[in-house]
Amino acid sequence: METRELRYFVAVAEELHFGRAAERLGMAQPPLSRAIAQLERRLGATLLERSSRAVVLTEAGSVLLDEGRAALDAIDAADRRTRRASRAAEGGAGVVLVSKAGAAQEILAKLLDAYAAEPDAVAVEVVLSGVGEQERLLRDGRADVALLHQPFDSTVGFDFEALRTENQVLVLPSGHPLSTRTRLSMAEAADIPGLPLPRWKTCDGSYPDGPGPEVHDHTQLLQLVALGRTAVVLPESARAQLRDGLAVVPVIDAPQVTTVIAWPPHSRSRAVAGLVRVASRL
Amino acid sequence: METRELRYFVAVAEELHFGRAAERLGMAQPPLSRAIAQLERRLGATLLERSSRAVVLTEAGSVLLDEGRAALDAIDAADRRTRRASRAAEGGAGVVLVSKAGAAQEILAKLLDAYAAEPDAVAVEVVLSGVGEQERLLRDGRADVALLHQPFDSTVGFDFEALRTENQVLVLPSGHPLSTRTRLSMAEAADIPGLPLPRWKTCDGSYPDGPGPEVHDHTQLLQLVALGRTAVVLPESARAQLRDGLAVVPVIDAPQVTTVIAWPPHSRSRAVAGLVRVASRL
DNA sequence: CCCGTCGATACCGCACGGGTATCGACCCAG
DNA sequence: CTGGGTCGATACCCGTGCGGTATCGACGGG
Numbered sequence: 001m002e003t004r005e006l007r008y009f010v011a012v013a014e015e016l017h018f019g020r021a022a023e024r025l026g027m028a029q030p031p032l033s034r035a036i037a038q039l040e041r042r043l044g045a046t047l048l049e050r051s052s053r054a055v056v057l058t059e060a061g062s063v064l065l066d067e068g069r070a071a072l073d074a075i076d077a078a079d080r081r082t083r084r085a086s087r088a089a090e091g092g093a094g095v096v097l098v099s100k101a102g103a104a105q106e107i108l109a110k111l112l113d114a115y116a117a118e119p120d121a122v123a124v125e126v127v128l129s130g131v132g133e134q135e136r137l138l139r140d141g142r143a144d145v146a147l148l149h150q151p152f153d154s155t156v157g158f159d160f161e162a163l164r165t166e167n168q169v170l171v172l173p174s175g176h177p178l179s180t181r182t183r184l185s186m187a188e189a190a191d192i193p194g195l196p197l198p199r200w201k202t203c204d205g206s207y208p209d210g211p212g213p214e215v216h217d218h219t220q221l222l223q224l225v226a227l228g229r230t231a232v233v234l235p236e237s238a239r240a241q242l243r244d245g246l247a248v249v250p251v252i253d254a255p256q257v258t259t260v261i262a263w264p265p266h267s268r269s270r271a272v273a274g275l276v277r278v279a280s281r282l
Numbered sequence: 283m284e285t286r287e288l289r290y291f292v293a294v295a296e297e298l299h300f301g302r303a304a305e306r307l308g309m310a311q312p313p314l315s316r317a318i319a320q321l322e323r324r325l326g327a328t329l330l331e332r333s334s335r336a337v338v339l340t341e342a343g344s345v346l347l348d349e350g351r352a353a354l355d356a357i358d359a360a361d362r363r364t365r366r367a368s369r370a371a372e373g374g375a376g377v378v379l380v381s382k383a384g385a386a387q388e389i390l391a392k393l394l395d396a397y398a399a400e401p402d403a404v405a406v407e408v409v410l411s412g413v414g415e416q417e418r419l420l421r422d423g424r425a426d427v428a429l430l431h432q433p434f435d436s437t438v439g440f441d442f443e444a445l446r447t448e449n450q451v452l453v454l455p456s457g458h459p460l461s462t463r464t465r466l467s468m469a470e471a472a473d474i475p476g477l478p479l480p481r482w483k484t485c486d487g488s489y490p491d492g493p494g495p496e497v498h499d500h501t502q503l504l505q506l507v508a509l510g511r512t513a514v515v516l517p518e519s520a521r522a523q524l525r526d527g528l529a530v531v532p533v534i535d536a537p538q539v540t541t542v543i544a545w546p547p548h549s550r551s552r553a554v555a556g557l558v559r560v561a562s563r564l
Numbered sequence: 565c566c567c568g569t570c571g572a573t574a575c576c577g578c579a580c581g582g583g584t585a586t587c588g589a590c591c592c593a594g
Numbered sequence: 595c596t597g598g599g600t601c602g603a604t605a606c607c608c609g610t611g612c613g614g615t616a617t618c619g620a621c622g623g624g
Contacts, residue, residue, distance in 0.1 A: 045368030
């Protein structure tokens with residue numbers, strides 16, 4: 001099975017429309033139809049049921065969509081990491097570390113400082129991504145190592161090491177009646193009149209329904225809290241970056257948050273190993 | 283990057299010899315040289331340093347070898363699982379479960395029985411593999427779900443659920459002086475005069491050095507114990523399959539063994555989900 | 565010093581991927 | 595019921611690119 005065929009199939013399976021898929025791929029529709037038919041012949045499997053009105057995935061087709069996306073990610077990763085390794089030999093960044101924008105700031109700073117002091121350190125490029133995008137970057141090779149937060153981020157499919165565990169606090173506008181409390185429960189935090197909890201992007205890229213604002217990163221989030229539009233439960237290390245106008249109250253029964261450093265399981269990169277070694281000694 | 287180019291590169295990187303790689307690929311040497319040169323041009327990276335006497339991998343080349351193997355496994359997996367899903371629609375086996383030959387026998391039997399009683403059960407093909415081969419089968423799609431034993435088998439890169447944890451016992455020929463003991467330490471078990479511990483295949487496919495026999499599966503292993511050639515520390519559930527001529531002694535300080543059911547992290551197969559659900563309820 | 569080894573280059577032919585034109589099935593409007 | 599519009603499949607053509615053979619050039623060893 002060739003990469004090109006896989007890309008064609010994934011495009012058709014996502015669009016469920018040969019014409020639009022061909023347009024997205026920058027080619028004409030007939031060769032695309034032919035390529036899919038040939039792929040089906042070679043696999044000995046019907047991937048799509050077509051009528052002139054609708055195209056639907058068969059069971060085998062939906063398996064190939066899942067597995068094919070994973071395979072294409074692996075190929076993109078091979079491509080990007082090879083280019084990066086080559087550029088590193090000429091003085092470019094040797095490794096890319098991704099972290100949620102606004103989260104784990106002190107750990108990140110300490111890690112970069114400590115790693116830079118290592119004898120075999122290479123240049124580290126830092127990417128600050130939106131919430132939930134890190135897994136994808138790690139999978140398709142745009143990043144080599146990530147700082148994640150359990151239980152919010154999924155570590156499934158990666159190798160990881162825990163760095164720190166902490167409790168959570170409610171962040172709300174200072175002056176709000178609840179800001180004088182010394183502690184709160186999750187139930188109280190989730191149901192504050194006039195301050196609905198924000199909605200994060202879910203893993204499929206959409207936002208759940210609800211009254212709260214849609215948020216993408218921590219900076220945006222804290223601004224919304226200061227404006228009195230929302231309140232949010234965050235790890236207590238968020239205290240370090242609180243601006244004026246914000247107050248925090250410990251939430252007793254919130255799940256503990258563990259910051260972990262994660263990497264692709266087959267990684268044999270010395271740079272990644274060095275970062276992990278330094279991180280676990282912080 | 284095309285699958286074909288990746289296969290070519292991996293062959294050359296493994297052989298470190300264009301002629302032999304071409305032979306292995308069933309093609310002539312010149313087009314292979316050209317394909318690698320073109321891959322290097324497209325990536326903008328030198329993958330191999332060639333002289334007329336030797337071919338060696340560059341740093342970028344060794345990254346591409348690692349990442350490329352993972353990507354080729356993912357593509358093979360997509361191919362095999364799609365074919366399987368298609369055959370399942372025509373009454374074939376819908377899911378392949380792999381377990382070490384001779385290990386976890388009662389759990390395996392109970393799992394298969396309980397799953398077959400489920401309303402949405404599909405046919406399960408059972409593959410009994412050699413020690414350490416399961417990860418590979420799961421990665422390249424020859425299997426969909428596996429029974430593994432921590433800490434011996436690596437669960438890195440897979441999602442898994444623990445099924446049972448047990449202590450370990452020393453299995454040795456009945457009549458051996460130590461067989462009358464009620465308990466032993468690891469230190470004692472590892473150093474029995476005349477009964478060296480066996481050597482398992484390591485993850486790179488070779489055997490470690492040492493005096494013990496090279497073993498591949500449990501059946502072979504128990505036979506060697508009965509013949510008085512070796513003694514081995516195994517989970518206590520191995521008692522259930524002991525034949526005559528074997529005795530067991532608990533090993534106090536051996537690490538506990540956890541039997542887990544593992545699957546590829548992106549799996550959305552209903553059959554795999556069903557097996558996992560049934561297994562975790564056993 | 566010449567021969568053997570090994571990767572690179574030169575050149576050729578065909579298979580295959582992609583393009584355009586068109587067909588056939590299907591749905592809906594009138 | 596029929597004509598137009600949509601959509602995937604088919605027919606046919608062309609050019610690229612992959613694989614083959616022949617040969618070269620570099621390098622080491624007997």
